[in-house]
Amino acid sequence: MAELFIFFDQIYRILFLLIPVLVSVAMIVWLDRRVWAFVQKRRGPNVVGPFGLFQTLADALKYIFKEIIIPASSNKVIFILAPIVTMTLALIAWAVIPFSETFVLADINVGILYLFAVSSLGVYGIIMGGWASNSKYPFLGAIRSAAQMVSYEVSIGVIIINVLLCVGSLNLSDIVLAQKDLWFVIPLFPMFIIFFISALAETNRPPFDLPEAEAELVAGYQTEYSGMMYAMFWLGEYANILLMCAMGSILFFGGWLSPIDLFPFNVIPAPVWLILKILFLFILFALIKAIVPRYRYDQLMKLGWKIFLPFSLIYVVLTASFLMYFDLLPGN
Amino acid sequence: MIAHAIVFYIFSLIAIVSAIMVTVSKNTVNSVFFLILDFISISCLFIMIGAEFLGMIMLIVYVGAVAVLFLFVVMMLNVAQQKNEWFNSSGRSSHIPVGLLVSIIIFFELIIVIGGWKYKPELLDSIAIEINTELTNTQSLGGVIYTDYIHLFQLSGMILLVAMIGAIVLTFRQRSGVKRQSYFKQISRDRKDGIELVDVENNKGVKIDA
Numbered sequence: 001m002a003e004l005f006i007f008f009d010q011i012y013r014i015l016f017l018l019i020p021v022l023v024s025v026a027m028i029v030w031l032d033r034r035v036w037a038f039v040q041k042r043r044g045p046n047v048v049g050p051f052g053l054f055q056t057l058a059d060a061l062k063y064i065f066k067e068i069i070i071p072a073s074s075n076k077v078i079f080i081l082a083p084i085v086t087m088t089l090a091l092i093a094w095a096v097i098p099f100s101e102t103f104v105l106a107d108i109n110v111g112i113l114y115l116f117a118v119s120s121l122g123v124y125g126i127i128m129g130g131w132a133s134n135s136k137y138p139f140l141g142a143i144r145s146a147a148q149m150v151s152y153e154v155s156i157g158v159i160i161i162n163v164l165l166c167v168g169s170l171n172l173s174d175i176v177l178a179q180k181d182l183w184f185v186i187p188l189f190p191m192f193i194i195f196f197i198s199a200l201a202e203t204n205r206p207p208f209d210l211p212e213a214e215a216e217l218v219a220g221y222q223t224e225y226s227g228m229m230y231a232m233f234w235l236g237e238y239a240n241i242l243l244m245c246a247m248g249s250i251l252f253f254g255g256w257l258s259p260i261d262l263f264p265f266n267v268i269p270a271p272v273w274l275i276l277k278i279l280f281l282f283i284l285f286a287l288i289k290a291i292v293p294r295y296r297y298d299q300l301m302k303l304g305w306k307i308f309l310p311f312s313l314i315y316v317v318l319t320a321s322f323l324m325y326f327d328l329l330p331g332n
Numbered sequence: 333m334i335a336h337a338i339v340f341y342i343f344s345l346i347a348i349v350s351a352i353m354v355t356v357s358k359n360t361v362n363s364v365f366f367l368i369l370d371f372i373s374i375s376c377l378f379i380m381i382g383a384e385f386l387g388m389i390m391l392i393v394y395v396g397a398v399a400v401l402f403l404f405v406v407m408m409l410n411v412a413q414q415k416n417e418w419f420n421s422s423g424r425s426s427h428i429p430v431g432l433l434v435s436i437i438i439f440f441e442l443i444i445v446i447g448g449w450k451y452k453p454e455l456l457d458s459i460a461i462e463i464n465t466e467l468t469n470t471q472s473l474g475g476v477i478y479t480d481y482i483h484l485f486q487l488s489g490m491i492l493l494v495a496m497i498g499a500i501v502l503t504f505r506q507r508s509g510v511k512r513q514s515y516f517k518q519i520s521r522d523r524k525d526g527i528e529l530v531d532v533e534n535n536k537g538v539k540i541d542a
Contacts, residue, residue, distance in 0.1 A: 003335060078365070109468045113388035120396030124368070127400070131361065131407050143404070150400055157392075170385075170470055298513075 014095075017105055021094050025238045026056040031279075032238075032286045039290035063231035071133060071224050078132035083225065083232035086125030090239035093118040097246050098173045100256045100270035111172035112160055115247055119156075119202065122240055123149040126204075126211065129233070130221035141220025144297065145204060145211030151304040152201040158312040159195045162188055163251050165319050168330030176255035178330070185252040191315055192252045194308050196284070199244040201304065203237065205285060207292040208300055241285060242278065249277035340380055347373040360406050368399045385469035 030045060030053060037044025045055035070076060096111040098104040108114060123146055130142020164170065166187070167178040185192045201208040212220030222233055249255060255277075256270035295303070323329045346369065353366040371394045378387035464472060477485050530538050 075359075075361075078362075108384065110384045110388045110470065113385070113392065117388050117391035117396060120392055123396075123400055127403055127407075128365075131403075139407075143408075146400055146404055150397060153396065170468075 013105055017094055018091060021091065021239065021242070022235070025235055025242060026060065027053070028242060028282060029056045029059075029234075029238055031282065032289070035283055035286035036290045039287065060231060063228055066227035068227040068229055069224075071135065073134045074224065075132040075134065078128050079224075080229070082125050082129035082132060083229045083236065085128060086122065086236035087232045087239070089118055089122050089125065090236040090243060093243050094239075094246075096172055097243075097250070098176060098255060099274055101173065101177075103271060104173065107171070107173055110170045112164070112170050112175065112251075115172075115243075116153075116157060116160060119240070119243070119247075120149075120153050122202075125233070125236065126221050129225065133221070133224035135224055137217045137219075138221045138223045141211045141213075141217045141223070144217075145221065148204070148208065148210065148300060148304075149202055151301060152198045152308075155194060155304060155308040155312050156198045156202065158309065158316060159191050159198070160251070161316055162191050162312065162319050165316070165323060166330070172250055172255075176250055176257060179254040179257060183252065183254045183257075188252065188315075188319070191312065192248070194312055195248060195252065196281075198304075198308065199248060200285065200288060201300065203241045203244050205241065206289040207295050209294065210297055210300065213294060242282065245278045245281035245285065246274070248281050249274060253277045253281075336380070340377070343373045343376045343380070347377065361403070364399065364402050364406050367402070368395055371395045371399060383469060385473060 033055070034044040034052070045052035048054045048058045070079060093115055095105045096108060096114050098107070098111075126145045126149075127142045130138040130140075130145070133139070163175065163184055166184060167175045169175065169178075200206075204211050210220075211217075212222060217223070222230060225233060256274045258265040258268060258270075258273050350366040350369040350373065354363045354370065357363050357366060371390065375387040375390040375395070378384070378390060467475070532538055
């Protein structure tokens with residue numbers, strides 16, 4: 001009986017986390033389109049609901065009622081699995097994100113490795129979708145995206161090592177608490193810039209949206225998808241973007257911590273700060289989408305392997321030497 | 333405890349079944365997908381015995397990088413087709429002795445491993461390093477690898493480096509006629525390099541592509 005109680009308690013906690021995440025994904029799509037529109041002096045979605053807030057829900061309804069078309073020559077099992085994999089991976093990563101000192105679903109010791117592992121698995125949804133479609137454009141998109149995501153993962157891994165050197169723990173709560181006095185964005189500012197750009201590439205956002213470059217590949221790996229399956233890809237993509245923003249705010253902006261420990265700021269509950277930081281990073285993502293033209297593929301690879309990787313490796317050595325020389329290495 | 337056992341058996345069942353499916357399935361791409369499933373369930377088993385660092389590294393390295401490259405190569409080569417042709421051709425019989433030899437060796441190794449299972453308690457006692465349950469996985473691994481075994485660690489790093497250089501040298505080929513871009517060249521260009529003033533003679537014109 002006790003085990004059953006624990007089981008239902010866990011399910012309740014998971015739903016309490018997942019439903020807000022899904023709702024915020026819907027809202028973030030709206031925000032993305034709004035920011036994009038404002039930069040281009042358009043209005044953006046503003047008809048459905050107040051300020052057009054329910055636009056995404058209307059779109060979702062539209063997708064639900066559309067027919068799902070499965071190409072005759074596709075590998076059906078993998079074709080159907082691909083969006084499910086994308087969506088699941090984008091959602092399970094939220095289990096370790098700490099919203100405050102106590103509010104975290106799974107406070108595991110290797111939290112940051114878990115996040116990194118899940119984000120590196122994200123490429124499977126795209127490869128599976130691209131291959132199973134059995135069509136030229138999706139396959140090209142899948143290959144591009146696999147190469148791109150594997151390349152930029154490497155530099156994200158090295159950037160994480162930089163942060164870990166300053167923290168001395170792989171636990172996400174420890175990473176946040178280590179920034180109590182100084183957010184890592186100040187001493188590790190170059191690493192934050194590289195992390196931000198790598199996150200753009202990792203989530204296939206413009207200017208690195210080559211896997212779905214509409215001018216070259218129709219819609220890349222999503223070309224053959226329709227209806228609810230397309231919507232799942234889409235939701236998973238935006239959930240991944242939110243996750244990357246959350247990762248950035250935990251690694252560099254002190255997660256749930258308030259900027260200064262003074263009266264008007266420290267009464268605001270901790271999760272609000274994390275959400276504000278995620279929103280700040282997301283607005284940066286949306287602005288980049290509006291103002292930067294798309295990269296060429298060879299330039300993208302060159303940037304990843306020849307500039308970001310050596311630079312972040314050198315920064316690891318610098319950080320380690322600095323911490324060693326001034327005796328700032330975190331103790332056990 | 334019962335729940336623990338049930339979860340353990342579920343994961344091991346998935347691992348074994350998918351390992352069999354890797355060899356049985358006709359389509360090579362499906363084989364790689366089963367291999368990935370196998371890796372994932374094995375990393376879950378690692379996490380269940382408390383080796384969370386190992387489990388996560390397994391996920392990142394094998395599933396996140398190695399298997400992606402496998403998939404990449406298998407999808408590009410369209411091996412499924414080649415394999416079927418190869419099975420029907422006459423050249424298959426020459427490979428059977430080698431395959432048999434390898435499988436016999438693996439079979440005997442498996443017997444030794446399973447037979448050695450009963451020496452496990454003695455083996456655990458003979459471990460030189462004390463197991464400190466206070467420390468996390470990562471700390472204790474780091475404490476051992478970067479202190480007592482630093483030379484072995486660096487040696488394995490060197491071996492990997494040599495293997496990497498070897499792979500690059502083997503596959504590198506200089507192609508002629510490829511137009512390359514150099515940012516530094518492009519940025520350091522000024523008006524003198526880009527523009528040439530020519531006095532054009534009457535009725536002769538200028539030859540541009542010299």
